[in-house]
Amino acid sequence: MSVHEQAAAAILSQIALAADGAVLGITLAYIAVRSILKFTAASSALRKIRDAPSLRVSDLRSVLSQSEGSDSSSNDSEGGKLVIVRGVVEAKSVVDGNWKSLRSNVLVSHESGEKGVILHRIQTCIYNEWRGFFGWTSDLRSLFSRSWKEQESVSLRMVPFILVEGGRRPQSDYLIVNMEGSKHPLPLVTVYHQLQPISASPYTFLQALFGHEYPVGLLDEEKILPLGKDITAVGICSLKDGIPEIKSCKDLPYFLSDLTKDHMVVALAFRTKVLLWSGVVIGAFSIGILGYAAVRNWSRWKEWRQQRRDQQQTPPDTDDADPQIATEETGDIPDGALCVICLMRRRRSAFVPCGHLVCCQRCALSVERDLAPKCPVCRQTIRSSVRIYDS
Known part of the structure; x- marks a missing residue:
């Protein structure tokens, strides 16, 4: 497989698995509908050929x-x-x-x-x-x-x-x-x-x-x-x-x-069976994938709403309220300890479960508020962040 074919396959797989497989489910549903329509046409043709007289x-x-x-x-x-x-x-x-x-x-x-x-x-x-x-x-x-x-x-x-x-x-x-x-x-x-x-x-x-x-x-x-x-x-x-x-x-x-009439009837009968069962099987797969995608996206949306409510009810950050701590967070900080998002404050929050300490607490909270929160370093899905304190 060439480099272009590998890149095209990777792009297609990402598109198909987007939204927890919703795109793949819709594609399979389309294929199942086409198979059922072809099965209907083949069944009609089979009946017509079977009933047609064979004459000299x-x-x-x-x-x-x-x-x-x-x-x-x-x-x-x-x-x-x-x-x-x-x-x-x-x-x-x-x-x-x-x-x-x-x-x-x-x-x-x-x-x-x-x-x-x-x-x-x-x-x-x-x-x-x-x-x-x-x-x-x-x-x-x-x-x-x-x-x-x-x-x-x-x-x-x-x-x-x-x-x-x-x-x-x-x-x-x-x-x-x-x-x-x-x-x-x-x-x-x-x-x-x-x-x-x-x-x-x-x-x-x-x-x-x-x-x-x-x-x-x-x-x-x-x-x-x-x-x-x-x-x-x-x-x-x-x-x-x-x-x-x-x-x-x-x-x-x-x-x-x-082909003779008998061979045509046999070929069309086999085609109708293949189209019928392929439509049923692919349709069942598409329904399962779409159901899984709907449940996953609904649960993710509910978690996002709950996080927004919790964040709105959380009191303001004590670091911002205390001028001394705020000066410490934005003072003379080495480049290796700066937040990778704002590049202004010190790294204080580690993401769970990947454990990367790359963001300040304010930017970590903004990342958590996203609909699909991911670590800015490893792009792994995160559940929460933990404040890290120096001893």
Whole structure:
């Protein structure tokens, strides 16, 4: 762990334990609430996927026609029916029925040459950092922008595609996949992954000399959704011009996936259990920590109020009333015997329990009146002070 990470960890621990752990309790309570909200969303998605029918592509027309003819309350609010369809990826150009279908409209990987309907390319420039002779600038920059060590350029291309039943030729029944507005993860296959080193230049030497990041490699990666891949589509399906079309549902964590319906149900059921129990356990910890912090701060406030009352009822200091003693306290005093707070009077009061004799009686009383009294030398919490008399 670097020096900056250690300093950040120390600061975060002090903030978390502030006010006897009240900040930590509030943070845990926030995490517990987020877990419960995610559990509610996952439970709703689990019920929807469990109740959704699993259909073949050839059965969609009949099921959707019956659904449109029945009461509209049986359909989803988005004007379709939630279904789960298992099919094979195929380009839409093969069923267009015109001269364009003679030339398949697909995407080809730049490096591997494989064909697909979705092409996702990521180029990541990897940087290295050397402190150099003027490396203090990199320390300042790393505190504010640690993401500069990697820079990515992402490109995503796709063509219209459909799902068909495997082994059936020609594809008279097919399902159009509508990708508009979908932000779900895609079941892409990595077809190219290579790290290429970048040769150094005179400018690279200057960057390293002054403590700047300099490029050392280029990671090139390509992922595609290949033709003929067997996937599952989960979404709202409806008839558009007599042809079934499916689009994503924002309330569900899946749209296109390698998992079957049974695997989705098992994964979501496990996720709901983890979210539920994590929310309950973290919530119980947060309630305990907040309760402990509330009791501790309440007791400390009551002690502070009691000390204030006792100090108000205490008669004035006899040293200040006696001019001879006051002159002795503020007379010719060596530097090592002066109060560390006022630097005017002699050290007379020792703090309990640390035992440091560093303050005069007046300054010791002012320290005790604080809400969280601490010794000015060792910063240990003190309970009271004791007047020390010379023999």
